[in-house]
Amino acid sequence: MDTTDPRTAAGLQRVLAMVMARPNKRLGQNFLTGPEVFEKIATAVETTKPAWVLEIGPGPGGLTRTLLERGLEVVAMEIDPTWSNWLSASLLPGYPNVLKIVQGDALRVPWREIASERGGPWTICGNLPYNITSPVLAKLLEDVTSWSAAVLMVQKEVGVRLLAEPGNRETSALSVLLRYVAYVQGLGEVSRDQFYPAPEVDSFVIQLTRIPSPAVPFESFQWVVRAAFLHRRKMIRQSLAQAPGSPWSARKWEGILSEGGIDPLKRAEALSWAEWIQLATLAAKR
Numbered sequence: 001m002d003t004t005d006p007r008t009a010a011g012l013q014r015v016l017a018m019v020m021a022r023p024n025k026r027l028g029q030n031f032l033t034g035p036e037v038f039e040k041i042a043t044a045v046e047t048t049k050p051a052w053v054l055e056i057g058p059g060p061g062g063l064t065r066t067l068l069e070r071g072l073e074v075v076a077m078e079i080d081p082t083w084s085n086w087l088s089a090s091l092l093p094g095y096p097n098v099l100k101i102v103q104g105d106a107l108r109v110p111w112r113e114i115a116s117e118r119g120g121p122w123t124i125c126g127n128l129p130y131n132i133t134s135p136v137l138a139k140l141l142e143d144v145t146s147w148s149a150a151v152l153m154v155q156k157e158v159g160v161r162l163l164a165e166p167g168n169r170e171t172s173a174l175s176v177l178l179r180y181v182a183y184v185q186g187l188g189e190v191s192r193d194q195f196y197p198a199p200e201v202d203s204f205v206i207q208l209t210r211i212p213s214p215a216v217p218f219e220s221f222q223w224v225v226r227a228a229f230l231h232r233r234k235m236i237r238q239s240l241a242q243a244p245g246s247p248w249s250a251r252k253w254e255g256i257l258s259e260g261g262i263d264p265l266k267r268a269e270a271l272s273w274a275e276w277i278q279l280a281t282l283a284a285k286r
Helices: 009-019 033-047 061-068 082-091 112-116 130-142 156-164 174-183 219-231 237-242 248-261 273-284
Strands: 054-055 074-078 099-103 122-127 151-153 181-191 203-210
Touching: 009 082, 033 061, 033 122, 033 151, 033 181, 033 203, 054 061, 054 112, 061 074, 061 122, 074 082, 082 099, 112 122, 130 151, 130 174, 151 156, 151 181, 156 174, 156 181, 156 203, 174 181, 174 219, 174 273, 219 237, 219 273, 237 248, 248 273
Parallel strands: 054 074, 054 122, 074 099, 122 151
Antiparallel strands: 151 203, 181 203
16 A cells, blocks of 8 residues: 555655645645545546646646546646656656656646647646636636636635626626636535645535537627626626727617617626627627
8 A cells, every 4th residue: 555645634744744845835735635536536537538638736646646547648737846856756657658747837838839749639627726726717718729628626616606607796707708618517515624734715626618619709709708897897888888999889889788688787797698698699790
């Protein structure tokens, strides 16, 4: 039995002692120690049938091990040299042909270049530090034609927001845009007690499965959504008119909204999913 397997609390403590390291608060390191959660994430990743997997922030390598044991090819991207060195020493010798370790910032390393080199459909996964969750999700939108799926551990509050139907106060531009490019599925809550050190909030696992051909070009949809949320407390006709690059006045937007059966006095957060599609369709035709 491997006593330095970081998927258990005791194994993680042994690994930390061996590398003489503590979780880095600045990097948002809270290490998962629940074997069943690793299995759940790996199973979800496996069902997406990727040619390879991009794991963000592998840390001690609990999820990395589980993915490799499933026969998946993994590119592990780690910003902390302590853990990239540990992965090179502990896992790379056993999986030299299917594991690649990249030391770097996942928000700065060009994913598209890695995808271009490796080819095939790929899935993103990881236990995301809470402080980079929104930037990672935003980066998924930067290249909506490259990745196939994502299985991510996020703060519970974020997961609940992403699963919420548009039309309530929790709706944001990011949640609407992600829903447009991918099917969003919740895979379950993970207690804070499953982490070391324990964070102050619980977590949630979400799965995104990319929609290959949205009805309206993503660029058109993205502009409308971001413009509408730019001044989220204003009526949507005003927010759209005041957005940089807006082609029309508030009066013109009012006519477009009314034509689509959308109340121009609504705020962006109040629009239903059907209304977002209708608005983007009308705007794209003009």
